[in-house]
Amino acid sequence: MDGANKIIDQAQEILSRKPIDGYEVYFNQSSHFDIESKDGKIETLQTDQYLGMAFRILNHQRMGFSYTTLSNPFPSAPQNFSGELDRRIEDAIRSAEATSPDPCFDFAPELKASLPELPIFDEALEGISEKIKIEKAKDLEASAKAVDPERIKKVRKASYQEVLSKTTLVNSNGLRYSYNHSLASASVTAVAEESGESEMAWDFDASHFFNDLDVEKVGRSAGRRALERLGGKRIPTGVYPVLIRNHVASEFLSLLAHSFFADQVQKGKSPLRGKQGERFFSPLLTIVDDGLYSKGIATAPFDGEGMPSQRTPLVTQGDLTHYLYDRYWANRENLFSPGSRAGSTGNSRRHGIKSPPGVGISNFFIEPGDLVLPKLMEDFLHGVVVEEVMGLHTVDPISGDFSLGCSGDWIDRGQKVHPVKSIAIAGNLFELFRGVIGVGDDLRFFGAVGAPSLLIKELFISGN
Structure with a gap:
């Protein structure tokens, strides 16, 4: 069992002991990777890890909400988050007490049929080297400038970004489902100058799959559109x-x-x-x-x-x-x-x-x-x-x-x-x-x- 499931199980164990009518746990774990190229060099390279949980509590037709973010959730040594989870769950219970009853609140039923497999996760993305991704950002910038090196004077924010995430939803009706999601994107702003006039244009591309990104096409499009705005x-x-x-x-x-x-x-x-x-x-x-x-x-x-x-x-x-x-x-x-x-x-x-x-x-x-x-x-x-x-x-x-x-x-x-x-x-x-x-x-x-x-x-x- 992975660390994410252990944390979710900890939360469910705590929730099962609370005097409430129902609950929902939303869990999101993601990693972010951002690169920005400027003048053929890497201006920015940033990676982030994020993990968060949100709770909804239903009690006497009153809905409460709370959330928490967890730092370093999966260390080499086992870690117990029960104290933090219990505090946030109590926050949700108290917030429910402060709201008015509403019979329209409820939670989704347990799934009765399997959900479709969707082409939204690139299993190869995490294994693609950082060097290849850096080249994507550099190629993006170079493609914009190459449209007209004399008039494309600047390229701003030639960036490559990616997000890998896993989402899990659990509730007291027996629903428990997870899915993985990936998104890679590239964007660039080109600046064209001529006879004292300056015009900017932007373009981008995004795909669930790294190999579907066409950064050269994006760069050329931004450069061409900036030139077309002159005059x-x-x-x-x-x-x-x-x-x-x-x-x-x-x-x-x-x-x-x-x-x-x-x-x-x-x-x-x-x-x-x-x-x-x-x-x-x-x-x-x-x-x-x-x-x-x-x-x-x-x-x-x-x-x-x-x-x-x-x-x-x-x-x-x-x-x-x-x-x-x-x-x-x-x-x-x-x-x-x-x-x-x-x-x-x-x-x-x-x-x-x-x-x-x-x-x-x-x-x-x-x-x-x-x-x-x-x-x-x-x-x-x-x-x-x-x-x-x-x-x-x-x-x-x-x-x-x-x-x-x-x-x-x-x-x-x-x-x-x-x-x-x-x-x-x-x-x-x-x-x-x-x-x-x-x-x-x-x-x-x-x-x-x-x-x-x-x-x-x-x-x-x-x-x-």
């Missing part, structure tokens, strides 16, 4: 068709995610409340949350409270079909909405060890269309391709209204003419997704959110 001009103020590139479309989509959360819907904070079955978005849009998506970084066999992950269609050809639930908010809907048969969609998410789980996305994305980028642009008489937006944090998540600085390219008769900068786009988030008239085939994920390029019928652009 930007302003354009006349007006209403134009707009092509939003996939990375920007993903940023807009991430703002939409909260509107699908059952807690936001039930609290009246989502414009999607009461809209199930209605055409709320463009008929060209299908939006999905898929915790089993093979290449997604948020892919896992179960969610933050032990419910099996699943694929949930949220919008089908523009029609709102579903919301995202954890167990609590599904129970609450069923309690207060007679006839409701809501159930968890496997969307309980933990954002670290220090807070209890809540409703969240897994791999949240717009399904791709079949239009290549030139096809999306060919019907433009005049229009703008948006490559970057600034100030997304200012978007009102309830009303959806926005006014954002942006940059991109001016399109004339389907062809890029020149870069544009110092402009702003204004509109409404929900109207933007209703106004989609073309969907690209270039789905790409940025974190747990993915989108293809989207052609928008029109947006107001403030320029000259």
Whole structure:
């Protein structure tokens, strides 16, 4: 039996002696490795080990929470953590006493079927030498500079990162399940300079498997995009068709995610409340949350409270079909909405060890269309391709209204003419997704959110 299981067993033994109705133990053990290259030399090399446990206690319909982090948990000599675990469990019991009873609290049932084996762990990653990983970071930096050594003057934060983790969830209903997860990523920012003008661009790649990372492609992309931003001009103020590139479309989509959360819907904070079955978005849009998506970084066999992950269609050809639930908010809907048969969609998410789980996305994305980028642009008489937006944090998540600085390219008769900068786009988030008239085939994920390029019928652009 390994050290992690011994600690979990210690916790369960303590919990079994407490006068409580139920419990849940969440255990996460991870290692982190970060490298940053600058001017062909290693600027940063850092490794970290982390182990944490979180407890949820259910007693008289009251839920309590506590957590602990353990240092050097697996020394050569056996170590007993019973004292620390007992203190944290007592903290959870006391926190439950301070809350109000709520019949909607419960824990996930024991799994009745085996969960799928998912391609989310690179067994070879830990055995790959540090030297090879250092070369990845150096190649990333060199690839960005090689695009144009005369104009790519600087490369910032050419970094390689990896995380190896093991997650275990145990509860008093008999649930006990573990899975391993790995993620390797590379990112770089290139700076292009010409005639006193300076422009930056960033790109990245991430995969569960080390050998799938293409650092040269990432470096070339960042360098090329920085060069393409040079020589930007302003354009006349007006209403134009707009092509939003996939990375920007993903940023807009991430703002939409909260509107699908059952807690936001039930609290009246989502414009999607009461809209199930209605055409709320463009008929060209299908939006999905898929915790089993093979290449997604948020892919896992179960969610933050032990419910099996699943694929949930949220919008089908523009029609709102579903919301995202954890167990609590599904129970609450069923309690207060007679006839409701809501159930968890496997969307309980933990954002670290220090807070209890809540409703969240897994791999949240717009399904791709079949239009290549030139096809999306060919019907433009005049229009703008948006490559970057600034100030997304200012978007009102309830009303959806926005006014954002942006940059991109001016399109004339389907062809890029020149870069544009110092402009702003204004509109409404929900109207933007209703106004989609073309969907690209270039789905790409940025974190747990993915989108293809989207052609928008029109947006107001403030320029000259």
